[in-house]
Amino acid sequence: MTYRGRAALQKVWDARAAANFMGGGAGSGLIVFAVAGDARGFAFDVLLVAGLALIGGGLLSVWHELGRPARALNVFRHAKTSWMSREAIAAALLVPIAFAAIAAVPGAAMLAAFAAAAFAVCQARMLQAARAIPAWREPLSAPLLVVTAFVEGGGLFFALSPWLRVGDERLLVFFGSFVLLRVIVFLVYRRALANVVPQAALVALDRAARVLNASTVVSLVAVAIVAYGLTPEAWTFAAASIAGLAATAGGAYLKYALVLRAAFRQAPALPHLPARGRR
Template structure:
């Protein structure tokens, strides 16, 4: 039976999308930076950007809710609400990150990074629990959101280290691997949506998004990274372009999923069963 009324949801707009974009990047950035800098603390700029991004995402959500001065109520339902869990993890993330950076405790910063990863996982589960939106409730969205967040984190770290004239030799390979994993997760997500009979409009929007995402956001960065690691001469510009493309394409996908591909379940007539 065909569903009718599968309109685009109007409850969460670009501000909610901003939380998934910036929160995912910031949380993952501190995870990768925290562990890659051990036994030292990450560069202060990197930690600051990670916290600023997560904070910006949460600020955008706060700006969207109808009763912003009741924001503390968000912590009331940890038993089943992934939004409550996300908020709780965010508090732990900030507390540990600030403590670790201020007191120069590398392990504490790394644990904050783990909280950052948990934050991204909570975001993925927030979407998966949205039963009314077929594009979000699809289980394959969880690995996709995790993969996009981690890829953005690695790309951002690479860009920030380039800005402060530092480098981690193996980070290029990590980014390369993550871009591949993200592309596989995206393809798997699209395939699963099609199998689940998601709204045609959702599939159509995502298919249109897939081409620039896979070409500009995945293939070109992969080529640039391979060129960079295989060339004997310095090719910083290639890796910087690859990082920017990997970062922006991840944001583009999440923005699309949250705002433009989020068609509602719609209404359908069931098959009338016999009288009991």
């Protein structure tokens, strides 16, 4: 039998850290979708710059959380084991590659997509490596965050589609499958945590589940409307935009809940109790 103390919510990573996961995930996913969606010309440039801005905004946000921001470049020093170092390196590589893609350097677009995906993976593994937080160290947290990043990025891609005229029905259905995959991974992840995290963490995750479910329903209904041609041609982009916005909002709330509400620390645990007064 193990006797456990009370678990406390981590407070050292605040909304600024959550913003890094939101911006980083959405930005990297957006770049992946810009390449996968074969966006061209001005639209491609806008999507890539928007993706970089989201990633940069997230990193800027977390930079404000550093105790010694002037030493920020030290973050590159431990790529051998630290996912935070790897995340920084992926971001540093992504910027020139993305600008090369904007400059239409052959092969750079595909490289940018890979670098963006690598960034999303690094962010996901970064959270999973924080072993003091049972809700984070659960192995499924990494795939959940990666899938969420693609959904958020795809969501933004389609949210912008009425203005940029990008994406087609096939890509929208592909995006819809990611939305569905995200909710499935979340359900399995939530189940894995059932006896691992404190009740308050489960309450936070269940609240996130309700938001996620609602966003998934809205998103998939909109995808279905477009896929089955149930809407006039003029409204197709609007429906896709709604699908994208709903999916992105759900992902952002999930990250907020994961980083700020479900992040209870490992509680002290004693496999045995002492017998005072014996010696």
